[in-house]
Amino acid sequence: MIASRQKMLAIVCGGGPAPGINSVISSVTIEARKNGWEVLGIYDGFAHLCKGIKNVVPLTIDMVSRIHYDGGSMLRMSRANPTKAEESLRKAVETLLDLGVTHLVTIGGDDTAYSAFKISEYATQQLGMSLQVVHVPKTIDNDLPLPEGVPTFGFETARALGAQLVSNLMEDARTTGRWYFAIAMGRTAGHLALGIGKSASATLTIIPEAFGTGQIRLQNLVDLLTASIIKRLALKRDYGVAVVAEGIVEKIAPEDLKNLEAHCFDEHGHIRYAELNFPELLKQAVMKNLCDLGVKMTIVGKEIGYELRCAPPNAYDIEYTRNLGYAAFDFLRNGGSDALITIQNNRITPISFAEILDMQTKKTKVRMVNIHSIQYQIAKEYMVFLEKDDLDDSMKLKALAAVTKLSEGDLVKRFAAVAL
Template identity: 55%
Template sequence: MSHPKRLAILVGGGPAPGINSVISAATIRANLEGVEVLGIRDGFEWIMQGDIGHVQVLEIDEVSRIHFRGGSYIGISRANPTRDPQHLENVVISLLRLNVSMLVTIGGDDTAYSAMRVEEKAGGRIRVVHVPKTIDNDLDLPPPVDTFGFQTARHLGVDIVKNLMVDAKTTSRWYFVIAMGRKAGHLALGIGKAAGATLTLIPEEFTGEKVSLKTLVDTLVGAYIKRLSYGRRDGVAVLAEGLVFSLAPEDLAQLEEIERDAHGNLRLAEVNLGELLKAQVQKRLQGFGIKSTIVAKNIGYELRCADPIPFDMEYTRDLGYCAAKVLLSGGNALMVSMQGGHFVPVPFAQMLDSATGKARLRLVDIHSTRYAIARRYMIRLRRDDFEDPHELAKFAATVGLSLQQFRLEFEGLIAAEPPPLILEPEPHPSPAGSGCPD
């Protein structure tokens, strides 16, 4: 007697608001079509060891209201089955032992890659659909399409930064706020720009090259001096945690002992970028006779398991529905996306970066109008500052340097500054009726 086939749901990577909405919607859709749903607990952690004891049957009654809450109803982990062929084999065998013929994976770029490899290894025995989740917003979707959880994380991040900005002004101090974003600066820029932070630094500024720790420090010191010359001793800088990976090898050497996760990534929580920059900036300012109060603040864990805002609640319910529906309709080897209110499947083959063999990443476009506007509102040393002798004299006087000395110390920062933003107006249409026959 053949057993009924099942649909399984698995969550990998780090938490993001909206996971439970995907689980709920997918379960409801499958159950209503007579398909049993299994929740695979803790990502790939157990099934890649051949352990099928950590699963639970999901039914409509227990999941119909979990979409309001953050976290993951079936747990999560960063366990990576692609590093060991036996682990990948164990995943496929474990799912087949559980009579699973359809798998929904929920996760970021690493989980997407694992989903691709599982589908490939299953050889048609298990159909796999991936739902893109990451507050980093760095999966390769079209520019207007966010990964789920990003908007909730940004929303709450702005609230935190808004309060820190008031505290900074009240107490005459600076905050260095480290935002999550291992490979891309979407979250840091999204928070910093919306909140009106003093400046935001993201790894994309240094794309294609390694940056010295001194450059990061001087950028922050330059912003501090510029702000101080305007009579303000306070500020908030938002920094993407992925700046660690932009640092030159000699600067990263001191981080070699830091623990790495299952995907080989530095455990960024162990790399205290904020404290590192705080100490270096204060030391540099002391050299100019300036005493500063700087507080390093990491935000990220406060955002990842937050209850989703309505945008992400609706968005993720749509994604969960589509994931289940496309599997039940015979779909396979694709990522689910919603674009302009329409379901758009993204085949796994299109997600691979031929250079890395991994899932393709989406970075902040530093040549976009959006980024150019963000830069214009930041308080940081700019090319036009060095072209204005009055401004330059004010900055130099703030730190007791001559104009020439100030140039020597800081003018190198503007080398990588993007070109100025030029907005060309659209040509006006001809007046109605002109040039038309009677």
């Protein structure tokens, strides 16, 4: 009788950090070890695997028993993309199999989920080997295709800390008479920006979903912000904070960003927002707008994101990630594979990779903010935008025009397009 193959579970962390990664690592490792499985931690995401390098560490219960309180990732991580070239994918799969790995837990966002799917597919279809894979959805962007109301882990911690930072900026703005443009992380969707802006009672929050499916011109965004500043001044408030989702950049017409250099894009083809310096670009454009209108205002651009990613997880995310780690192992132990793990209505609910893939792009679907939801409608109710009523009401229009050097008629012509 042939002895059964020793079960070896590997853990890979891909993409950017998020609060709670260590808690998942801890939970998965403890459950696997309790059941007699070996556990390997893979350092630096797929970076070494893609090159056929075995940079790993055996994980034990003692090593991980208290790391759930820590931010960051004990295994570090990277955005290395094993699907970028067939050779990289082959080396990643062969290296895992050569290490004796029978089961793989990936922790990451949409790109890592897609990489996990391709690794499992390659092992089965090209090498005829079984490699059971489960993905734990991680991103402070909250944009993986989970059911509405089910967050990705790390989001709640990031939102809470981001709201505290924006609240501090709001008080500084009030005290000093200035505006802040806080650009919040969120590569495509506006979940984090909206969560931060609503929780901190920011003056307004701008997310890409609010502009529909088409492209927008940079000048439209600039006019929208300019109009809000003018309205606040007309209300005798010379300060404010605008939270802007960085994903808005992906909606701006390419000709408005034509000077982007190659280093502004990562291995998955996404814009590196830190390289773009979007806060400064937006600040300068609005300052020029205001200057042309005869309005004096100090504006400070701030990025909010890197401060959030490696924060220690809050109680919600610790409990959530321990649950997800347990659920991921339970799924594999019971023969499951090729799925993203979720917990819905207090039940472990896997979602197959096939369900979360966009069949046209062959990439993972992205969950956008539902702008028709009551949560968004309430958030918008408390934002300060220029409204059509402001331009139709003679008293309000007079107050707005008095802030600028425009006549009332010229002000209507200038900003009617961005009045909501």
